[in-house]
Amino acid sequence: MSSGYPDVFSAPGRRIGVEEEEAVLRVLRSGHLWRVDGTDTPALEHEFAELMGARHAAAFATGTASLHAAVAALDLEPGDEVIVPPITDAGTTIGVIAEGLVPVFADLDPVTGCLTAQTVAAAIGPRTRAVMVVHLFGGGADVEGIAEVCRPRGVRIIEDCAQAYWTRTPSGAVAGTVGDIGCFSLQQSKHVTTGDGGLLITDDPALARRARLFADKGWPREEGTRTHLEHGLNYRMSELIAAVARVQITRAVGVVADRRRVAQAWDQALERPGLTLAPRPEDHSYWLYPVVIDPAVIDRDQLVARIRAVGLPASAGYLERVLYANPVFTQRRTFGTSGWPFTLSERGSPHCPQAEILVGSTLVTIAVNENLTPAQIETSARDLAQIAADLGSTDA
Ligand SMILES: Cc1ncc(COP(=O)(O)O)c(C=O)c1O
Numbered sequence: 001m002s003s004g005y006p007d008v009f010s011a012p013g014r015r016i017g018v019e020e021e022e023a024v025l026r027v028l029r030s031g032h033l034w035r036v037d038g039t040d041t042p043a044l045e046h047e048f049a050e051l052m053g054a055r056h057a058a059a060f061a062t063g064t065a066s067l068h069a070a071v072a073a074l075d076l077e078p079g080d081e082v083i084v085p086p087i088t089d090a091g092t093t094i095g096v097i098a099e100g101l102v103p104v105f106a107d108l109d110p111v112t113g114c115l116t117a118q119t120v121a122a123a124i125g126p127r128t129r130a131v132m133v134v135h136l137f138g139g140g141a142d143v144e145g146i147a148e149v150c151r152p153r154g155v156r157i158i159e160d161c162a163q164a165y166w167t168r169t170p171s172g173a174v175a176g177t178v179g180d181i182g183c184f185s186l187q188q189s190k191h192v193t194t195g196d197g198g199l200l201i202t203d204d205p206a207l208a209r210r211a212r213l214f215a216d217k218g219w220p221r222e223e224g225t226r227t228h229l230e231h232g233l234n235y236r237m238s239e240l241i242a243a244v245a246r247v248q249i250t251r252a253v254g255v256v257a258d259r260r261r262v263a264q265a266w267d268q269a270l271e272r273p274g275l276t277l278a279p280r281p282e283d284h285s286y287w288l289y290p291v292v293i294d295p296a297v298i299d300r301d302q303l304v305a306r307i308r309a310v311g312l313p314a315s316a317g318y319l320e321r322v323l324y325a326n327p328v329f330t331q332r333r334t335f336g337t338s339g340w341p342f343t344l345s346e347r348g349s350p351h352c353p354q355a356e357i358l359v360g361s362t363l364v365t366i367a368v369n370e371n372l373t374p375a376q377i378e379t380s381a382r383d384l385a386q387i388a389a390d391l392g393s394t395d396a
Contacts, residue, residue, distance in 0.1 A: 024316025066198030068095025079344030134166035138285035
């Protein structure tokens with residue numbers, strides 16, 4: 001049955017207004033659509049840095065590109081290891097592999113699905129140089145605890161905030177500002193969007209410069225010569241995208257506030273034994289609304305089917321399989337038949353039991369949207385409360 005709930009794939013579920021339309025037209029009419037010598041991309045970088053309280057920001061073609069540039073900016077050696085979580089988008093690990101680094105999967109908190117200080121500590125080895133901390137679904141990972149483990153060992157931290165605008169970490173910091181670099185995505189499904197796009201923040205001027213150089217062929221344009229200082233790609237954002245992004249980033253605070261309101265109503269509806277809801281809801285930005293079930297008392301497939309039947313998009317496990325169970329990892333499908341860079345590591349096959357349990361049997365996610373009307377919030381919460389009440393009964 002269709003309930004007409006808004007979703008992020010079309011206008012009713014997005015906040016795209018006349019400001020974005022005017023911005024696109026302004027750039028089109030200027031005739032200058034390229035970031036080089038453009039004005040909107042540097043303005044976006046300046047405005048995003050200010051908004052996030054960071055010293056530097058850089059814009060990229062995608063979130064994956066921003067993460068790739070972040071890893072490249074660390075200037076690591078082939079075969080160095082980067083700790084990554086097994087529940088995330090492939091964009092978290094693509095740049096790691098492309099840089100000849102070995103992704104090492106660490107296990108996750110059984111409720112939040114985020115890396116923890118303990119799981120990171122257990123995964124650190126002599127070649128660990130960095131960790132990609134994903135704030136999964138918009139829940140704030142304990143990046144401060146992870147930093148306590150990493151900093152004394154010289155392990156750098158990249159926060160993957162693709163799903164986490166205005167998420168707060170346990171210390172109350174804005175996600176993305178605790179690690180060495182924070183990366184954000186503007187892809188279609190994210191809190192704010194330009195279709196595709198990425199942003200990076202850092203307080204370190206050297207990291208910002210290297211990340212920018214990496215996204216523009218290693219070419220220091222400001223020096224006025226055609227020199228390629230180092231290896232790089234073309235990951236530039238265009239002025240058209242930047243113009244839209246400048247407006248979209250200003251909408252993120254409101255989007256998150258409204259998603260929290262929906263989540264609060266759903267939290268009340270779903271409070272019952274056998275369901276564990278996201279901790280610290282006031283810090284969560286709810287890219288998705290996660291619920292962890294006790295599979296001994298609740299049939300996950302049945303629960304997901306019932307939620308879908310009332311018109312709310314729900315998923316069992318978020319991913320079909322943990323990231324490391326995909327052929328790119330199991331068959332090392334990277335560069336020809338070389339198996340590189342995995343061949344540079346002595347590590348065996350990854351095994352992260354908590355991550356496998358989340359994907360395989362305990363995690364349910366529901367798509368949440370900022371544009372639900374008060375009536376839709378009420379209806380959806382009432383439906384979820386009924387579903388939760390039925391869970392314990394024999395005919396649920
Ligand atoms: C956690 C996470 N990391 C990285 C990415 C990659 O971002 P993009 O799709 O903008 O390349 C995404 C989203 O797709 C994501 O959800």
